[in-house]
Amino acid sequence: MGNTTCTCEYCQLKNIFFAHVKSDELTNICDLKVERSYSKGESIIQEGDPITEFVYMKKGLVKLSKASIDGKDQIISFSKPFDFVSLLSVFSSTQYKYSVTAIEQTTVCILQLDVVRKYAEENALFAMDMMSNISQMTDKIILDNLEIKRKHLKGRIAHVLLYFSDYIYKKDEFELPISRREIAEYIGMTTENVIRTLSEFRKDEIIKIFGKNILISDKKRLKSISEFG
Amino acid sequence: MGNTTCTCEYCQLKNIFFAHVKSDELTNICDLKVERSYSKGESIIQEGDPITEFVYMKKGLVKLSKASIDGKDQIISFSKPFDFVSLLSVFSSTQYKYSVTAIEQTTVCILQLDVVRKYAEENALFAMDMMSNISQMTDKIILDNLEIKRKHLKGRIAHVLLYFSDYIYKKDEFELPISRREIAEYIGMTTENVIRTLSEFRKDEIIKIFGKNILISDKKRLKSISEFG
DNA sequence: AACCTTCTATGATAATTATCAGAGAGTAAT
DNA sequence: ATTACTCTCTGATAATTATCATAGAAGGTT
Structure with a gap:
């Protein structure tokens, strides 16, 4: 796991997550942001971890999984660049209910949750964008699982x-x-x-x-x- | 299907959905709101319908289902009072991807989606509450389906x-x-x-x-x- | 190199689940 | 009352899937 920095101004993610965040605010966010890299197999989020960060994919591929009572893992879904990986639970619980693991060389961007909350509370359009994103992802998970089930x-x-x-x-x-x-x-x-x-x-x-x-x-x-x- | 009205001021839903909406705004919302009743078996939302309303449960029980290619229905989940039923797709698509049907005598409250959007854009705390609600519901669906799967x-x-x-x-x-x-x-x-x-x-x-x-x-x-x- | 572990692979058999068929009960419509 | 449904129910049989056993290949560790 390694940390690096980048200028958000030129990041593709900007247009997806921060379309409604003003340019000077974005610079601010950029300063608060941490980028982390994980190699294949490394754990990014562990089930039960307190939710303090807002994590989204910049590069790579991860799996979302959950350990069941009998010790076996179940994979919920996969996430690729521009997906949130802290999408489940992040606005509805204090602890992660699932784990996230890199299945390819992966880079994520991380913001402290209270920073995101602050921006969302001040900027409703940003909050709406986020809602739409989370909604799209959970829709996909639910409908994909339905497909598999049948x-x-x-x-x-x-x-x-x-x-x-x-x-x-x-x-x-x-x-x-x-x-x-x-x-x-x-x-x-x-x-x-x-x-x-x-x-x-x-x-x-x-x-x-x-x-x-x-x-x-x-x-x-x-x-x-x-x-x- | 029948329409009735009620005063939102004394409705339990107020504390869940509109905790951060000011009293005078709530009166406003109340005036814009429509209440509809459905008897067992009646369709509330049909897959493919345009999403123009924001629907939440006041009384009763409904099923969320989706027709698969081979004509068979699959049930996604059930919703009870205080749940959104337009939770999937509502902020991520223009058309419903699933149907909602009453499986008990059911009453729903309905707001026009643009009204909800307007309030959410003006009141970030309301938007956050909504996000938290949607998140809780989709979490539940995903984790419940995972349980069933194993x-x-x-x-x-x-x-x-x-x-x-x-x-x-x-x-x-x-x-x-x-x-x-x-x-x-x-x-x-x-x-x-x-x-x-x-x-x-x-x-x-x-x-x-x-x-x-x-x-x-x-x-x-x-x-x-x-x-x- | 030797050891250990996980992954991929295949076969035989057991368990689980689906399909097909038939029948009575309940409900709604004519 | 008769017909036409759907729903519940059971049995027999077929199909699907899991379990158990075994083994070579690949990768990591000491």
Whole structure:
């Protein structure tokens, strides 16, 4: 984990989070902001941590997960640049109810929560922007989980592959940022069956597998499996 | 569906939604507000409807559901008094992505969305309260769905029974507001297996069933099934 | 290098869940 | 009263998914 600084003036995030924050205020925010980097596997937020910061993604990819009673982890969702990662609980609880872990080299920007609160209370348009952002993210999580829920094993695996291919990497060939076990934790199936299904897709020449590298060679079929299988 | 009016001054909702709205403004809001009643089964919001109103629960119980490609409905969650029902999408989309239907005699309060927006933009504390409310609700939906996901059929049914018993009705004996099929749509299982499992619980003397009326006679066991079964 | 752990992989078997079929009860409409 | 629903219920069987066992590959540590 390392800290660096940057000038927010030229950051893409500005237009998303701080569109309604005046230029001089932004400079102020910029001074108060901390940037942190995490390498793959590092923990960014631990379930139970007090919520004192407002964290958003600048670069990389993270997973949001929660430990269940029986010790197993469940993955809630993934977050990419311009997403909040402290979106759940941040305005409704004092402690995180889930963990955030880097699954790729990741950089986040951090503001103290009371600073964000102060700006939100003074600048309602900023508060509205934030609300809209949080709303969009939680919508996505809820509707994505609903999609997964209605599918069978094969459809769920297809869904995950398409998620990374179309939504995250926008390429047909990519390196899976998570293990087979983590896919299982995301879709609510066993690791063995995830592996088995991927092998099956390989045998059926829908995908090619080189370790963690996946090449989707028949996307049409994969989409059809995702929708109806 | 019927319209009535009430004085907001004495409404319990005031303390939840409008804690930071001044008394004279509240009178103003009260005048702009419409109250609507729906009987069991009536549709309150239809998937695809344009979002022009801000709807919150005053009395009763509703289900939030979404039709999937194959025509089947999936139930996302239930909302009870003091919940927003237009919580998803309301600040992030122009159209509803889910339907809301009364599953009990229900009364909702309705404000035009632009009125709410106006107040939120003028009164940041009100905006923050709203954000906190929406956040709490979406948190609950996400975490509840996660709980259901990690459980097997029996655990899921136990979970649903405890949800209505402990969270909605706060009684061990209650009338199930939804059909077996709707339970299936909520937990992602088939209607037959929902019925079968309820019968099993009855045979094991965990619950008593009189049509839609349920009496939980061994809550300890039901809780254990919910957690580990 | 030797050791340990996790990950990927596959097969056999057991458990869980879905599907199909049939039937009675309740409800609403004509 | 009859028809046409949907809902509840049960059994038999098929399909899906989990569990258990085993093993090689990969990565990290001492």
